[in-house]
Amino acid sequence: MAVTENQVSEGAGIDPLDLIDSQRYGAKGAPHDPWKVLRGQPLQKVHAEGFQPFWPITRHGDVTAISGRPDDFSNEADSIIIWTDDQMERAASGEPNAFSQMRTIIAMDPPEHRTFRKVASGFFTPKGIERLDEIVTTSAKAVIDSLGPEGEADFVDKVAQRHPLRVLSTILGISRDQEDHLLELTQQLFAADDPDYAREADSREQSTAELGMEFYTMFNAIIEDRRANPQDDLATMLATATMPDGEPMGLVEILGYYLIVFNAGHDTTRHSLAGAIGAFLENPEQLQVLKAADESVIHTATEEVVRWTAPVNYMKRTAVRDITFTSEGFGDVQIEAGDSLALFYNSANRDDRVFTDPYNFDVTRSPNKHLGFGWAEHYCLGAHLARASIAALIVEIRNRVELLEPVGEASYTASSFVFGHKTLPVRYRISPS
Ligand code: HEM
Known part of the structure; x- marks a missing residue:
């Protein structure tokens, strides 16, 4: 049964802006209620005012089915986010910026995607990552040590963002004194809709162009250094990568790789x-389960x-292309060539067809x-x-955290794309390592 755009927007009982408007995420958090409604309905295309129309894909089975058909549902044909009307206009005007020149694997389709993914995939296998165990463990210990034995702190600022920053900077060859600058740039890039992070500039185009140039300058210096002084790290692997035809990987692709790995x-x-710590604050009994259970809880947590x-x-x-898509249990819908689909991973992760008690945070959940x-x-x-990286921090929390309680309201980033805590004020007591 095909459902039209209008029928759906009016009939579904949800406000489509809740699904996609970054400001609403910042104010209200992720739209779990509307997602729950949508998971129980036939697939439907919605039109949130100010955004391009899209199909919200909320069920686990539909997300996996669509993800498994990259020849029909492309990452490359258009952007990887739902555009606002403004972004559509800017894209249509063809105005280039530093980022539109960079090519990243997330925006490629097979077969090219597989060729470029292979360049770095060796580094990211479990075996390759073993080399990083020490970096990850040392970093997690260091951020927890930096808190001191007890006190109050914003755990986003002091813990959650510090740990991955150190780990990624290490593998990408970014020096300690550049870490903070890189952090600022990436926040400006990803949370451009959030006034607390957005870069000061006359226009969005100007800010994007400046950001692109700063990323370029930083990464290009590392690429040149690694070509001259190769080391056993991802930075060297990317700087010296060759394609299957034996030609060196192009600069645009190398920079794109840096950008995507870091960002x-x-x-x-x-x-x-931050979400892990937030979940333990909301479910203190799970912290006790974490501490009491055997080692396997590190993996399940x-x-x-x-x-x-x-x-x-x-x-x-x-x-x-035009596609008749069958959504299990809900029949066929007609998806037209050029239509956008938003795969809501967060909603799929609460689908009760797959997860028992999906709204319970359960550190022993298996499967x-x-x-x-x-x-x-x-x-x-x-x-x-x-x-x-997550496991290393969970080990520290399990072994060392004696007290963890909220000391004020948490806040969330105004972003519907990469979403989570902006601040998380916590009172803590920690034992020495
Ligand atoms: C908890 C942390 C992370 C989460 C939840 C996450 C989530 C995701 C998701 C959902 C995708 C798929 C995008 C799509 O469907 O098109 C993706 C792709 C990707 N992620 Fe992550 N990611 C995380 C950490 C990382 C880290 C640490 C790195 C690198 C060091 C990384 C590098 C990438 C890359 C390069 C891609 C693109 C893969 C491709 O296009 O083939 N991610 N990530």
């Missing part, structure tokens, strides 16, 4: 760590943190087939590293 890796891990937080809230796919790292073709390249 895809930092805010996501930061939000999952790590997966549950990613399910629970799903920091990549959605990714867009674009239909490259846990969450989609926090996506699925199939674009499955998160950094998943093992992210897991290792």
